[in-house]
Amino acid sequence: MGMRNSKKAKELEALDRLIEEITVDAYGDDEQLWAFRQAFEDDVALPADGFVIGEPVSVVAINYDGNERRGLTVTCRREDGSEYVVAVSEVVLPQASEGARYIAAYRRWLNLDPYPAETKRRSRRGRQHKVADDDIDLSKPVELVALSVKERAARCRLLGSDRIITLRASRLWEVVPGAIVTVKPGKQWRYGGHPYLSGEIQSTRIDVKALDLAPLGLAEMGMWDPKEEYWGEEGEPIEEWAKPIIAHGPRPMFEMEQVLPGEDPDDPFNDPITWSNDLKDAGERAEAEKILMELCQADLRCLDAHSHLGNFVFDHRPQNAIRHYEVGLRIGELSLGDDFTGVLPWGLIDNRPFLRCMHGYGLCLWRLERFDEAAHIFEKMLWLNPSDNQGARFLIYEVKAKIAWEDREVE
Incomplete structure (x- = not known):
């Protein structure tokens, strides 16, 4: 599992272009190090949450x-306020951040792996940054991203950051x-060093695009x-759904990266x-x-966790x-574009995740009698996977005929 060679090659090409852009007027290691230092100062906002050997720090x-x-070195501040200095190459910043891109370029300039193992694979129980007391204004609504949910509490992060907090609320x-949960905050407190928030x-x-994934x-x-x-x-008529797919002709095939925190790469059947x-x-x-909730908390891009959570309550x-399926679907669609x-x-x-x-989302749309939306999803499934291993072609006619889920033909 993981990224294929073609994707890795493109990433390395992009890093090489960034390195060239940073060092274009610099000659020798000293000048190029100063150029990198200036690039970090110009383009990377500090302080920034990061990790050093799994420990949450503020850069x-x-x-x-x-x-x-x-x-290059970084000054890191621990949660207890103490500070220390380490090499830039030892710091891990959030994957989608500009800082992570610049650190990857710097590591490549050093002839190191730009993406060390710690940035590629996250455990299900890794330490995370915590919301500070002054991160939340109790007089205003707070927007949180749910990471995992229990009956009476939800582990969340502040929208726009990686800082976590536990929400206690009804509904x-x-x-x-x-x-994304909008909360009217009530009380904020800490217990055992972990931040909590109660509210309505x-x-x-x-809104997956707002999650900065x-x-x-x-x-x-x-x-x-x-x-x-x-x-x-041979001799049988081509089904209507297949005609535009055949007429379009050859198309490129892709495999989507699968994120599965805690997997054993040496044992693909043990995850x-x-x-x-x-x-x-x-x-x-x-x-x-x-x-499944722990998988989502470790990385919301674990699509299989969303699909199986949907299966639990389908x-x-x-x-x-439908909410579980839609989150997974929309996260995957970030990679596809319009x-x-x-x-x-x-x-x-x-x-497959x-x-x-997509399949679960379409079935839920059908069950909720949102027929036109369900038909669109099943048509899209056939376009993306014309071999139709999931049987969308057998569903689309009943959906277009607006036959209720309860009245469908069941073999």
């Missing part, structure tokens, strides 16, 4: 003292990981050709999703759901399930 300054061997059954939930919404990678996997697909027996499914099958639903609460015309085949297994979210 308060980036310096160069003329010692070429030492290179949490309406909240799913990835949703005023509204929830799904790094889009999942798309790896090019060759060309898909409709001439190589099976469209029925948190499998553990959750095993617990669910054993009747331990609470523990199974807890694992049978009895489609109005809740003009994506490629194919995401089911046979490339890392595409996204396609599962």
Whole structure:
């Protein structure tokens, strides 16, 4: 699992362009180090939340003292207020931030891996930055991003930052990981060093573009050709849904990056999703759901966690399930853009979490009698995965005929 070589090559090319831009008028290591230092000062906002060997820190300054061997250094402030200095190359900043991009370029200039293991894979229980007492104005509504949800509390982060806080409020059954929650704050306090907030939930919404998530990678996997697909027996008419797909001709194939915190790269059949499914099958639903929530808390881009959370409540609460599926769908769509015309085949297994979210979302739309929206989703599924391993072609006609879910044909 993870990024394919083509995506990595493009990332490295982009870093090389950034390095060239920074060092274009600098000659020798000393001048280039000063150029990097100036670039950080001009383009990276400080203080910034970061990590050093897994410890949450605030990066308060980036310096160069003329010692070429030492290179650029950062002054880091711990949660207890103490400060220390480390090399810039040892600091990890939020993945989608400008600072992370500049550190990656600097590491590449040093002939180091621009993306060390700590930036690529996050554990399910890693330490995180916490909301400070002065981060929240109790006189104004607060916008939080839900990361994981329990019956009486939700682990959240402040919208626009990576700082976490636990929300205690009623109506949490309406909240799913990835949703933005607007809260009228009541009381703020700390217990055991962790920040808490109580308040009244005023509204929830799904707006993935506002979450500042790094889009999942798309790896090019060759060309898909409709001439190589099976469209029925010879002499049989082509189904209507397939005609525009065939007429469009060959299209590029892609595989979407799959994020799965806590996976074992040496054992692809031993991962948190499998553990959750095993617990669910054993009747331990609470523990199974807890694992999925922890995955979302570690990285909201774990699409399979969203799809399986939707599956948990699909049978009895489609109005809740649809929120889980939609968050996963919208996160995946960040990678596609509005003009994506490629194919995401089911046979490339890392595409499956996204396609599962799309399928679940379409089924919920149907159950909620939002027929036109459901038809659009099923048509999009067929366009993205013409081999239709999920059977969208068998659903689309009933949806377009506005046949209620309860009246559908069941084999």
